[in-house]
Amino acid sequence: MRFIAASLIAFATAVTAVGNAVVSNGSDEPFYVWSVGSTVGERREVLPGSAIVEAFRHDAQTGGIALKITKTNDGLYTGAPTQIFSYSLDGEQVWFDLSTVFGDPFKGHKITVESANGPKIEWPTGTHPGGSQVKVAPSKNDVFFTLHK
Template sequence: MKFISTTLITAILPLAHAVGNAIVLNNCTETVYVWSVSSSIDNSQTLENGESYTEQFRHDDKTGGITLKVTTAADGIYNNAPETDYAYTLDSETVWYDISDVNGDAFANYSVALVPANSACESFIWAGGIPPSGIHTASCNADGDIRLTLCE
């Protein structure tokens, strides 16, 4: 029996791996609103100055990915307000992540930074809150956090 237990544990351990978090930190003086959107839309989270929203990286079976939609309007995603989207897709031990703006630039004139805890992974920093041209997608090990900081 002891042999079976040890064998089972040895077989399962490589399948278990730590998963990091998607974080949104509001350093802006105004309130921001965050929705976690996959095949469904979660209720908005209200973030005052200095507050953050955290969710563990997860996979959506229908869409594959998750988007954290951030606006400065309480019903922003329902009334086409400018939004900053932090999207990620968890793929086994890798997380693919990107940042984009929709319907305008919600944080124009303020800095926006999407930064992984693992410094070897690519960061995206918009000093003026407006995305530069090009692709803003990268991948990193899924065991570390990736934080979107607003008004850094």
């Protein structure tokens, strides 16, 4: 009986395992990230050479999560140029996108968003290159937003 219970727990964990949204800073300056769904998470500073990790989650009210990134520590509340790495967890898939509001905070820097064995979004100059930016990947995989030098 213990073996069956342990096996069921392991199976349930494997079935519900999800990846992470990873925001990585390869530039020379810090930036700031807020996780926004129906509520706004606390501000997190991402220093050069470091990253933050958030397990994919579903927001029942908004359906998705927007990781809002600014170069100023109060940028979310002051209308600063904001990079938005958004995702929506949909069972075995995660949909992700890249956009901006109020300007292009990382103009002049390459930005990539990619998943292992999945599609990639690339903004070579830190500005929207045109076309649809929406991609989908298996939700068990991590999706990496990277700001390059």
